[in-house]
Amino acid sequence: MKSKRGLYFAILIFSVLILSSVVSASFWDSIQKVFTGKASSQSQNVSVTVAGGNPVTIEVPTLSAFPIEDNLVAIVFTANVSDVDGINDINDSSVASKLTNGATTRNGVCSLIGSISSTAKSYSCSIDLWYFDSSTPWALNVSAKDFGNGTLISNTSVFTYNQLKAMVISPLTLTWPTVVTGAVIQQSNNDPTIINNTGNYNGVISVTARDLIGETNPLEILPTNSFRAGPTLGTECTATALVNDTMVSITGSNSNPGNLSAGGGQANLYYCIPSVPLISSQVYSTTAGGSWAVQY
């Protein structure tokens, strides 16, 4: 009888040990994930303990967004603020948000949505980003304080603002005055191509050119390598040589992202035929061979 009781006791101890080994802080999260397929929350909390009161803690989501060509984008998200002293201790008017990437800071506004528990409130925040704001990593920051403690607490998550390559170019044609074979330094008479950057791409401008085909005798061409293109007036005849059906980066060019309304965000390209090759007299154009492309 005593030995059986001992056996039962041993089995009981064994079971308790198994239970204690499987039950952990994340155990119920794991069960939730198995049955619902949803991952548990990944928000990060931060808190600073100050004598005399409990500070707030803040949950900030990890977000990404697409810029919109030549427009403002409102980044809208929900942030949760908690205070173990109760929701009445949270100072609603102190909740603020901002996006920073080192060079630029965009401030947002936050407004109360409502209470989500006896110790937490939910806030809707909105921060405006411009089309020209950089696609480098941003820090999304939310700050808040309570009445009792008064310490301003902030928490940060990573925000990704995607890259937008967009442009408006004009005019859509390039022309030259009538040229003769052997002539040198023949500049376009309707350049520059004005390139307005309506996105946030920051980098070199490229041109894909194609041989110009004779409109009377299509067997003759004005080859692409007769052309040069550059960003500066007066130096285009010694600028980057174009290559047939190949995207060529124009040396010295930059897309110059910026506020077009404030005079930024613009670049120019100038074109030249340094030496007209020996070809027959006729009109040469892109009509048969296909257009050129200004590219990012």
Place this chain on the structure above:
Amino acid sequence: MKKTILPVLIVLSLFSFISSAGIASPYWENNPLNMNYGETKTIELNLQNMVGDEDITVKVIIKQGEDIATLDKDTYTAAAGTSDTLIPLTIKIPENYGKPSQTVEIETKTVTQDQGGMVTLGTGWTTKFDVLLSEKSDSASGGESGSSTAKIIALVIAIIVLILIIFFVMKRKRKA
């Protein structure tokens, strides 16, 4: 005099003087896509036409990474004033794909009507990013859920053992 000038003005008004559009991408040269061998993902490029007042049509070509990247079609049209035309790009990495990374380059060019000048200009964009490849991690391959399942099985066994103990104890008490 007026009869001579008018036809010229009418012809000019038929032409567009600007070309505008853009492509947004969630991945670019400094922001690679991380994937596992054997994994398939579809990413969406975002074709925008917010500035111009005409619909635009673009032709999309995969210039690099054709062995892992595919497009549903090669021509897309975005209505004027829209920013929600999506270009789905499917990236499929075979289990036995030997390389640790692969660059994917997508070239998008406007389909440009001839403007009648010597050289007609269009616009284009190149979306280029690296796909960084790795073996499936425990969390990605279900290791975490496998661990959870083991924990649940252990819990169920422990509960059954406890029930059996209680059952036998109660049975013995009744006999006594």
